[in-house]
Amino acid sequence: KNEVEQSPQNLTAQEGEFITINCSYSVGISALHWLQQHPGGGIVSLFMLSSGKKKHGRLIATINIQEKHSSLHITASHPRDSAVYICAVRFQGGSEKLVFGKGTKLTVNP
Amino acid sequence: DSGVTQTPKHLITATGQRVTLRCSPRSGDLSVYWYQQSLDQGLQFLIQYYNGEERAKGNILERFSAQQFPDLHSELNLSSLELGDSALYFCASSASGGYYGYTFGSGTRLTVV
Numbered sequence: 001k002n003e004v005e006q007s008p009q010n011l012t013a014q015e016g017e018f019i020t021i022n023c024s025y026s027v028g029i030s031a032l033h034w035l036q037q038h039p040g041g042g043i044v045s046l047f048m049l050s051s052g053k054k055k056h057g058r059l060i061a062t063i064n065i066q067e068k069h070s071s072l073h074i075t076a077s078h079p080r081d082s083a084v085y086i087c088a089v090r091f092q093g094g095s096e097k098l099v100f101g102k103g104t105k106l107t108v109n110p
Numbered sequence: 111d112s113g114v115t116q117t118p119k120h121l122i123t124a125t126g127q128r129v130t131l132r133c134s135p136r137s138g139d140l141s142v143y144w145y146q147q148s149l150d151q152g153l154q155f156l157i158q159y160y161n162g163e164e165r166a167k168g169n170i171l172e173r174f175s176a177q178q179f180p181d182l183h184s185e186l187n188l189s190s191l192e193l194g195d196s197a198l199y200f201c202a203s204s205a206s207g208g209y210y211g212y213t214f215g216s217g218t219r220l221t222v223v
Binding site for chain 2: 040044102
């Protein structure tokens with residue numbers, strides 16, 4: 001079964017802390033996405049990865065294909081980073097659909 | 111503005127009714143994907159259209175249907191609505207089968223009362 005697991009489900013941090021959110025998946029993928037969903041509901045694509053590491057500002061995403069695992073890191077966290085972070089994968093096998101993890105709700109307190 | 115436009119943003123309707131959700135993809139994108147986000151199930155794939163043709167189907171109920179028009183906008187039709195259909199419905203678009211990523215709309219929040 002093609003599954004995506006995220007941890008933790010909820011995460012509370014103090015401003016300035018280093019944040020790590022994890023995602024693991026069950027079978028081979030062609031791409032992994034990290035998405036951000038703010039309380040208003042809209043979804044923003046942060047990263048698309050098929051190997052290695054990507055960085056954008058204070059956000060870093062890594063993927064280990066052999067381990068079937070990805071991490072999203074936020075350095076120097078800020079209250080505006082408070083959101084739900086969702087891992088989504090496109091599994092190998094031709095389908096273009098995304099399969100989503102259940103999300104990690106991050107709250108950063110000032 | 112992501113480039114994907116969804117209307118309406120909010121919809122409140124009664125059980126048994128029918129509604130239509132609309133999505134205009136980012137300019138140049140041929141694929142449109144519909145997703146449902148409910149509190150208990152998270153985000154689930156419903157259906158994909160590519161250049162007017164249905165390409166893939168997910169967990170879409172028989173009461174739901176969709177289509178993509180020649181101008182590439184798409185509509186998701188939900189009929190005989192039940193309380194459990196209350197959810198956020200997202201549309202996403204992509205240019206090349208998602209190989210360069212997906213762009214999401216801001217969603218339509220459907221409340222069935």
